[in-house]
Amino acid sequence: MTTALPPTIRPQDRSFLGEEQVAVRARLAEEVRALIDAVVLTDVPDAEIAEITGQVRALTDRLGAARLGAAPMADTPIDGLIASGMSRQLGNPVTGVLNPVAPPIPFEALPDGSVRSVFTLDEPYEGPPGLVHGGISAAIFDQVLGMTAGMSGVPGFTATLELRYRRPTPLRVPLTLKARITRREGRKCWADGEITTPDGRVTVEATAMFVTPRHLLAEEADEAQEQRTS
Numbered sequence: 001m002t003t004a005l006p007p008t009i010r011p012q013d014r015s016f017l018g019e020e021q022v023a024v025r026a027r028l029a030e031e032v033r034a035l036i037d038a039v040v041l042t043d044v045p046d047a048e049i050a051e052i053t054g055q056v057r058a059l060t061d062r063l064g065a066a067r068l069g070a071a072p073m074a075d076t077p078i079d080g081l082i083a084s085g086m087s088r089q090l091g092n093p094v095t096g097v098l099n100p101v102a103p104p105i106p107f108e109a110l111p112d113g114s115v116r117s118v119f120t121l122d123e124p125y126e127g128p129p130g131l132v133h134g135g136i137s138a139a140i141f142d143q144v145l146g147m148t149a150g151m152s153g154v155p156g157f158t159a160t161l162e163l164r165y166r167r168p169t170p171l172r173v174p175l176t177l178k179a180r181i182t183r184r185e186g187r188k189c190w191a192d193g194e195i196t197t198p199d200g201r202v203t204v205e206a207t208a209m210f211v212t213p214r215h216l217l218a219e220e221a222d223e224a225q226e227q228r229t230s
C-alpha cells in the first residue's frame, strides 16, 4: 500500500533543473536580493518609486506567465552545499539559491563531521537597529542544524529548537555558524551550534532535535516493497 503524502513534498513530483538553468535563475535571484536591499534603503522621490512599482509589477507578470506547481530541485548539488537532496532545494528560504528571501546561507561539511557556514546579513534581516533579527538566526539554525542531522544519516523534521541569545548579532560583518551532532538514537538526532563574530565572540547558541518522520520511513518501506514485487 502506498502512503498518501502531500504531492509537493515528494522529490519525485518536483521539477529538476540542470546546472545552466540553475545558474541563470540564481543570477535573477541575486539581482532581486539587491532589489530588496534597494527597496528597504531607497530614498529616491515618491514619484519615481511609483513609476518603478509599475515596472516591477510588469516584470512579475512576465515571470508569472509560466509557473511550476512547486519550487524546483537541482539535479546536481549546489556549490558550497553538501551533496544531499536537502542541498538541492532551490527555493529553501535559508539556503535556496533561487529564493531571493534566502541570504543564501552556504554549508560546508568538515572532515570531522561538523559543519561550518560563513555568511553576512544586511538590512533586510534587521531586528533591533543595526542587529540581526532573532527569528532570522532561528531560521538559519533550524536549517543548518537540520542539514547537519541529515548529513549524519538521520534526515528529519525539527521536533525541538532552543536558542540562547547571548549577545547582539551584528549586521554587515562575516558571521560563522559551526554545528555538530551530539547524539543519535534511532530516528532521533540532536545537534548544537553557535554563531560567532569575527573576533570570536559567541552571539547565539542553539540546540535542536530532529526526528525522521514515521511517514517518510513508511514511504521508503513502500518503495522497497514495490521494487521487490516489480
Ligand SMILES: CCCCCCCCCC(=O)SCCNC(=O)CCNC(=O)[C@H](O)C(C)(C)COP(=O)(O)OP(=O)(O)OC[C@H]1O[C@@H](n2cnc3c(N)ncnc32)[C@H](O)[C@@H]1OP(=O)(O)O
Residues within 6 Å of the ligand: 086, 142, 143, 144, 146, 147, 150, 155, 156, 157, 158, 159, 160, 188, 211, 212, 213, 214, 215
Ligand atoms: C527529511 C529532510 C528534511 C530536512 C529539513 C531540514 C531543515 C528544515 C527543518 C524544518 O524546518 S522542519 C519543519 C518544522 N518541523 C515540523 O514541522 C515538524 C512537525 N512535527 C512532525 O512532523 C512530527 O511530530 C514529527 C516528525 C516531529 C514526529 O512525528 P512521528 O509520528 O514521526 O514521530 P512520533 O510521534 O512517533 O515520535 C517519535 C519519537 O520522537 C519524539 N518526539 C516527537 N515529536 C517530538 C517533539 N516535538 N518534541 C520532543 N520529542 C518528540 C516522540 O516522543 C517519540 O519518542 P520515543 O520514541 O522516545 O517515544
